[in-house]
Amino acid sequence: EPEVTQTPSHQVTQMGQEVILRCVPISNHLYFYWYRQILGQKVEFLVSFYNNEISEKSEIFDDQFSVERPDGSNFTLKIRSTKLEDSAMYFCASSIKASNTGELFFGEGSRLTVL
């Protein structure tokens, strides 16, 4: 069964360092998303991406964050200068279409720990 894969599963970094989280969405999906969950808190929407552009982004997704689809398969989330509060589980998701079906396919998540 096709699945969304994320790497790394866990990354520890020092505050101020750049981090890139990688995702390989399901191959025929066109819409891509990043969500995050800070420990003990709700899963929060960060950004959606379609046709090489950001479709929607939340208030969380400030200038420190960027997304990119550098090739035909990867979808990346970059945090330019990490802060302690960026420590969270980051989930990548993809969908065939952007309708309100909610049929997102999520990866297993990348846990980011900022020290």
Add this chain to the structure above:
Amino acid sequence: AQSVTQLGSHVSVSEGALVLLRCNYSSSVPPYLFWYVQYPNQGLQLLLKYTSAATLVKGINGFEAEFKKSETSFHLTKPSAHLSNAAEYFCAVTIENAGNMLTFGGGTRLMVKP
């Protein structure tokens, strides 16, 4: 803005017992509602969804949920719990033209005792 509240961060049931996980939403426009399940070390998986059709929605693994507008609720039920149902369950909401920008509840961890 929409919001979701899941009552009970932890629910424990015995195998074979009824599962009831509560979800209440807030939305000023008609909502689209979803339940996702997350098994340990896995991503979130869509369990079922309400998108303005039938108010009683059936999902995978014998789960169902009923949309009750008067109560702003979308509780998840299963008549008989199985050990394999132990997982974290998330209720989520979105609205028309919001794409798949979901607002999640805090999650409920379901434990099933043998």
